[in-house]
Amino acid sequence: MHTEDRDSILRLAFGVTLAFGLGLVLDWPLAYIGAVFAALFLQAPIGLPLAAFGKLFVFSIGLMLISFVLSAVFAPYSVVFLILVAIGIILSFVWSVSGAGVLPGVIALMGALMIPNLLLQSQDLALVLVFWIPLNLFFAGCVSTLMFTLIPAAPPSATAQKKAQAATDFDRARRITRMSLVTVPFAIVFFLSGSSALLVLFFVALLSQQLAAMPSAGTTVAKAMLTANMLGAGVAIVCYEINVIAPVLVTPILLCLLFCLTLGALGKTKIPLAAAAGSAITTAIVIYGGTIAPYSDDADIKSIVRVAQVATAAFFVIIAYVVVDEFLPEQKQKDTQTA
Numbered sequence: 001m002h003t004e005d006r007d008s009i010l011r012l013a014f015g016v017t018l019a020f021g022l023g024l025v026l027d028w029p030l031a032y033i034g035a036v037f038a039a040l041f042l043q044a045p046i047g048l049p050l051a052a053f054g055k056l057f058v059f060s061i062g063l064m065l066i067s068f069v070l071s072a073v074f075a076p077y078s079v080v081f082l083i084l085v086a087i088g089i090i091l092s093f094v095w096s097v098s099g100a101g102v103l104p105g106v107i108a109l110m111g112a113l114m115i116p117n118l119l120l121q122s123q124d125l126a127l128v129l130v131f132w133i134p135l136n137l138f139f140a141g142c143v144s145t146l147m148f149t150l151i152p153a154a155p156p157s158a159t160a161q162k163k164a165q166a167a168t169d170f171d172r173a174r175r176i177t178r179m180s181l182v183t184v185p186f187a188i189v190f191f192l193s194g195s196s197a198l199l200v201l202f203f204v205a206l207l208s209q210q211l212a213a214m215p216s217a218g219t220t221v222a223k224a225m226l227t228a229n230m231l232g233a234g235v236a237i238v239c240y241e242i243n244v245i246a247p248v249l250v251t252p253i254l255l256c257l258l259f260c261l262t263l264g265a266l267g268k269t270k271i272p273l274a275a276a277a278g279s280a281i282t283t284a285i286v287i288y289g290g291t292i293a294p295y296s297d298d299a300d301i302k303s304i305v306r307v308a309q310v311a312t313a314a315f316f317v318i319i320a321y322v323v324v325d326e327f328l329p330e331q332k333q334k335d336t337q338t339a
Helices: 003-026 031-042 050-074 078-100 102-121 123-150 158-167 172-192 198-212 219-245 250-267 272-292 303-327 333-338
Strands: none
Touching: 003 031, 003 123, 003 250, 003 272, 031 102, 031 123, 031 272, 050 078, 050 102, 050 123, 078 102, 078 172, 102 123, 102 172, 102 198, 172 198, 172 303, 198 219, 198 272, 198 303, 219 250, 219 272, 219 303, 250 272, 272 303
């Protein structure tokens, strides 16, 4: 294994475990979301500059407060409320596609989806999200900076730079339309059903941004994403069952380290499952973390129910992307300009 690959695996595994473990030890709200943020930070080829991180942190605070205020004002007016949710989702995609990136897009979608949904249930719980999402982001950023300092990353290669440049060559308007056609209907149905499964909304925000970062949803991508989520869900179930057998604090910390090391190493191999490893890590954290550290009134929901909820959401979103992509295929920006 190359030194860069080994360092990347160690940086990811120890960083995510640090965020996950300290969240459990200190018992702060939504700690597993901080671990997901840390995983997204640490899967990047280089560390996020402090200036960029500061802007992202301030952005998250302002976004959550705005979402809370607007949701509180318009909650009594159902039609207007749902229209604002839809607008928030679309603006989140516009922000992401305009160059903000996956993580800012996830945060924006969390503000558009999770804050309004939780406020309909309890303003106090919604305030927990408003303050603790930015705080978890801040902590994840600190962990990421620490790990990139302790285990420095090599500068991106010329090949990696070319791939990054190629990833920006797409039709932004068409991509925003595709993303919105999938996520907005899901959100509207979710709100109208009165569901309180915030874990599903967080997962949909994460999955939508991961799919949005891909040039097309095609069947190959769909199979890869379904495989990643099945792999992550399987890891989460195994970890949960081990946690039941050994219900002590050190168990989830060691399990987190183990599956991050295992999946991180898997991602550096050349076997077919390698492409699914990164998404599988975040899926495992979302399901396992949400199961052992519940944050709302559904604390008695078992792991298998959470897996079923997330699996249903994943299946809908991925298949919807495939269907929409068939009717509205994406083209490169240069092709649309010359047409």
